[in-house]
Amino acid sequence: MANNQRGGGIQRPNGATQNKICQFKLVLLGESAVGKSSLVLRFVKGQFHEYQESTIGAAFLTQTVHIEETAVKFEIWDTAGQERYHSLAPMYYRGAQAAIVVYDIQNQDSFVRAQTWVKELQRQASPNIVIALAGNKADLAASRAVDYEEAKQYADENGLLFMETSAKTAVNVNEIFLAIAKKLPKNEGTGPQQNIRPSGNETNRTSGNCCSK
Amino acid sequence: MAQASEIDEYGFKRCQEEMRFIEENKDFFTKLTKQLMAWEALNNRTNPFFKSTMLKNFIRKGVPLNLRKQVWLKMSGSQRLIQLHPNLYEDLFRNQFQKEIVDSIKIDIPRTFPDNIYFDKYKVSLYNVLSAFASHNPIVSYCQGLNYIAGMILIVCAGDEEATFWLLKHLVEIVSPEYHTKTMKGLKRDIEVVTELIKIRLPVVNEKMNELGLPWIVIMTKWFICLFAEVLPIETSLRVWDALFSEGYKIIFRTSLAIVLILKDDIMKVEDINELAELFRNISKDVRFINSHEFMKFVFSLKLKRREIQVLRRNYSSIN
Ligand SMILES: Nc1nc2c(ncn2[C@@H]2O[C@H](COP(=O)(O)OP(=O)(O)OP(=O)(O)O)[C@@H](O)[C@H]2O)c(=O)[nH]1
Numbered sequence: 001m002a003n004n005q006r007g008g009g010i011q012r013p014n015g016a017t018q019n020k021i022c023q024f025k026l027v028l029l030g031e032s033a034v035g036k037s038s039l040v041l042r043f044v045k046g047q048f049h050e051y052q053e054s055t056i057g058a059a060f061l062t063q064t065v066h067i068e069e070t071a072v073k074f075e076i077w078d079t080a081g082q083e084r085y086h087s088l089a090p091m092y093y094r095g096a097q098a099a100i101v102v103y104d105i106q107n108q109d110s111f112v113r114a115q116t117w118v119k120e121l122q123r124q125a126s127p128n129i130v131i132a133l134a135g136n137k138a139d140l141a142a143s144r145a146v147d148y149e150e151a152k153q154y155a156d157e158n159g160l161l162f163m164e165t166s167a168k169t170a171v172n173v174n175e176i177f178l179a180i181a182k183k184l185p186k187n188e189g190t191g192p193q194q195n196i197r198p199s200g201n202e203t204n205r206t207s208g209n210c211c212s213k
Numbered sequence: 214m215a216q217a218s219e220i221d222e223y224g225f226k227r228c229q230e231e232m233r234f235i236e237e238n239k240d241f242f243t244k245l246t247k248q249l250m251a252w253e254a255l256n257n258r259t260n261p262f263f264k265s266t267m268l269k270n271f272i273r274k275g276v277p278l279n280l281r282k283q284v285w286l287k288m289s290g291s292q293r294l295i296q297l298h299p300n301l302y303e304d305l306f307r308n309q310f311q312k313e314i315v316d317s318i319k320i321d322i323p324r325t326f327p328d329n330i331y332f333d334k335y336k337v338s339l340y341n342v343l344s345a346f347a348s349h350n351p352i353v354s355y356c357q358g359l360n361y362i363a364g365m366i367l368i369v370c371a372g373d374e375e376a377t378f379w380l381l382k383h384l385v386e387i388v389s390p391e392y393h394t395k396t397m398k399g400l401k402r403d404i405e406v407v408t409e410l411i412k413i414r415l416p417v418v419n420e421k422m423n424e425l426g427l428p429w430i431v432i433m434t435k436w437f438i439c440l441f442a443e444v445l446p447i448e449t450s451l452r453v454w455d456a457l458f459s460e461g462y463k464i465i466f467r468t469s470l471a472i473v474l475i476l477k478d479d480i481m482k483v484e485d486i487n488e489l490a491e492l493f494r495n496i497s498k499d500v501r502f503i504n505s506h507e508f509m510k511f512v513f514s515l516k517l518k519r520r521e522i523q524v525l526r527r528n529y530s531s532i533n
């Protein structure tokens with residue numbers, strides 16, 4: 001069974017020592033049923049459920065990807081999409097270093113909603129937050145309602161990473177997490193690192209600097 | 214009971230932990246059978262479910278599945294309301310439902326208990342009950358999570374829509390007021406109240422949670438919104454509901470406290486937020502919660518006064 005490494009882009013040669021471990025908090029936002037939980041399930045477990053249960057409140061999972069000498073561990077907060085859960089959202093994106101804002105390419109409203117999420121993050125979240133926009137359900141392009149070009153242009157204008165993804169076929173799922181991992185600041189921390197876990201009280205929930213040394 | 218079935222009586226697949234528990238605890242089922250006989254005897258009386266301390270104690274030990282609908286309707290007062298408003302549920306279908314709301318309900322229907330083998334036959338009813346309730350109570354309308362509550366009631370009531378509607382109404386409007394509204398004011402207040410109760414009873418656990426950076430509200434939103442459906446093991450969550458219908462909102466606080474108290478040593482041992490989230494995710498597979506008799510015994514043994522909750526509720530109702 002694939003393990004932590006499955007999300008990784010570049011495999012380390014056997015026996016090589018890992019130099020750095022970075023931990024980042026990543027939050028998923030977007031309208032209900034656009035596929036937030038499905039993207040996480042694909043990324044973390046390599047699975048897809050035709051009928052994914054709706055998320056109540058939030059779910060929490062972790063996954064690690066490897067970029068050259070660095071292991072990037074994502075603490076993933078998958079939130080509920082229904083509008084009335086919105087007032088709980090700041091609690092989830094507070095201190096997040098990265099966000100994936102998801103819409104469904106078949107649903108124009110979900111794209112509009114994604115844009116208001118982006119605005120809210122830019123205004124209220126950590127100033128250096130890395131935001132990616134995911135146009136999900138790319139496998140259903142036949143019933144597309146949101147143009148690739150339109151979304152791409154919006155993303156460029158707002159400095160967002162952008163990909164069309166499919167949790168169902170796995171297209172661009174690992175890729176979007178990897179792209180985020182690459183863009184996150186992995187400053188300092190060059191010493192060898194054995195201990196994956198930060199100790200109990202070192203939660204670095206607010207700082208932009210992720211690396212344990 | 215020779216061999217435990219892979220599927221429970223409600224149509225859910227049993228997890229390995231539950232299978233093992235059943236294999237190893239035959240006396241659990243002897244107890245169940247005894248209870249069933251006692252309930253049958255009670256049911257044969259002329260006025261079987263007359264509200265009394267004896268009945269309350271019976272209910273605390275668990276209501277058999279075949280009597281649940283009847284007992285829930287009686288204890289919640291829904292039976293009386295149905296008699297007073299015999300056409301209310303039917304009449305709701307004369308109105309046109311609002312498209313936007315109906316659409317959001319439709320999305321959740323196939324996403325409710327997708328792995329339950331009986332649930333397909335209840336999907337139309339689930340849609341009916343949720344749409345009717347949304348139109349009946351526009352302040353709540355439809356809140357994600359109600360699909361699980363209504364779905365569980367439908368299973369217990371074997372598809373009786375009217376009974377499900379009234380029982381859902383009771384849980385949402387009386388037992389958990391303003392949990393499911395657009396502001397979720399009641400939810401936020403009551404989670405503050407439980408947090409305070411934990412702070413008083415288990416200060417170190419509360420500190421540990423702060424240290425790990427996981428606020429209780431993150432964990433408990435689902436507990437409160439779903440009233441422990443999809444959180445506790447099925448049978449245990451229904452035992453909690455037996456008590457909710459008979460004794461009211463206090464049971465929500467008792468149950469939350471019980472879960473935290475049972476997990477307190479595990480919480481103290483956890484090293485990071487990942488392990489903590491894992492711990493809470495596994496509640497439905499943990500034998501301490503699968504053993505519904507023991508769990509409920511513990512729930513009822515907790516010292517918690519209605520007055521204490523009321524005072525805290527007043528203190529926290531101004532915020533948010
Ligand atoms: N065809 C297709 N279906 C998808 C894809 N991603 C998700 N789905 C389906 O869309 C539905 C909703 O997916 P979820 O992952 O539950 O959506 P969500 O955004 O987490 O929804 P909430 O938890 O309600 O906020 C599910 O039935 C999924 O199977 C995809 O890439 N392609």
Ligand SMILES: [Mg+2]
Binds near residue numbers: 053055081
């Ligand atoms: Mg979800």
